[in-house]
Amino acid sequence: GAGVSQSPRYKVAKRGQDVALRCDPISGHVSLFWYQQALGQGPEFLTYFQNEAQLDKSGLPSDRFFAERPEGSVSTLKIQRTQQEDSAVYLCASSSILRGPAFFGQGTRLTVV
Amino acid sequence: KNEVEQSPQNLTAQEGEFITINCSYSVGISALHWLQQHPGGGIVSLFMLSSGKKKHGRLIATINIQEKHSSLHITASHPRDSAVYICAAGSNTGNQFYFGTGTSLTVIP
Numbered sequence: 001g002a003g004v005s006q007s008p009r010y011k012v013a014k015r016g017q018d019v020a021l022r023c024d025p026i027s028g029h030v031s032l033f034w035y036q037q038a039l040g041q042g043p044e045f046l047t048y049f050q051n052e053a054q055l056d057k058s059g060l061p062s063d064r065f066f067a068e069r070p071e072g073s074v075s076t077l078k079i080q081r082t083q084q085e086d087s088a089v090y091l092c093a094s095s096s097i098l099r100g101p102a103f104f105g106q107g108t109r110l111t112v113v
Numbered sequence: 114k115n116e117v118e119q120s121p122q123n124l125t126a127q128e129g130e131f132i133t134i135n136c137s138y139s140v141g142i143s144a145l146h147w148l149q150q151h152p153g154g155g156i157v158s159l160f161m162l163s164s165g166k167k168k169h170g171r172l173i174a175t176i177n178i179q180e181k182h183s184s185l186h187i188t189a190s191h192p193r194d195s196a197v198y199i200c201a202a203g204s205n206t207g208n209q210f211y212f213g214t215g216t217s218l219t220v221i222p
C-alpha cells in the first residue's frame with residue numbers, strides 16, 4: 001500500500017488477554033515509531049526502531065508491553081495480560097531516513113473490558 | 114514540561130467561520146506535522162512543514178521557524194471538519210515525535 005497500515009483498526013480484549021497490534025510501514029522506511037494515545041490526551045511515545053534495532057523503548061509503560069521488528073519492516077506491539085488502563089489508540093509512524101518525512105498510520109483503538 | 118503546546122483545547126465554531134489553531138514548540142525540529150483525528154480514532158496526516166506555508170483545499174498550515182510556532186487555518190468551516198487536530202513536532206535528532214494534546218473542533222451547522 002501507499003501508506004502506513006495498522007491492523008486491526010479496532011480490538012476489544014478481555015482483561016488479562018494478550019493482544020498483538022501490527023504496523024506495516026511504507027516499504028523501505030528505516031525508522032518506525034509506536035505511540036499510545038489515551039482518551040482525551042495527546043499521543044505518548046512508546047518505542048522507536050531503526051531497521052530491526054529497537055533503539056529506544058523508554059516509553060513502554062511496563063514489562064507487559066513488548067515490541068519487535070525482526071526483519072526491519074513490519075512491527076508488532078504486543079501487550080500481555082491486558083489491563084483496563086491499556087485502553088487507548090496505538091499509533092504507528094514511519095520515515096524513510098533519519099529526520100526524513102514521516103507518515104502516520106490510522107491507529108488501532110484497543111478497548112479492554 | 115510540554116515540548117508542544119496547542120491552543121485552544123476546545124473550539125466551537127459556526128459553519129462558514131474561519132478557524133485558527135495554534136501550536137508552539139520548544140524543541141529543535143526537523144518537521145512539524147498537523148494530524149486530524151476523527152471520533153473513531155483514525156488519524157489522517159494533513160500537513161508536514163519545515164518552513165513557510167502549505168495549502169490543501171480549505172486547509173492552510175504555516176510555520177515560523179524563528180518563533181517556533183505553527184498555525185492551522187480552516188477557511189469556510191464545515192461540520193465535517195469536526196475532529197481533533199493534533200500538532201506533532203519531529204525532533205531534529207530523528208528519534209522522537211512530540212505531540213500536542215490536540216484541539217477538539219466542533220463546527221455547528
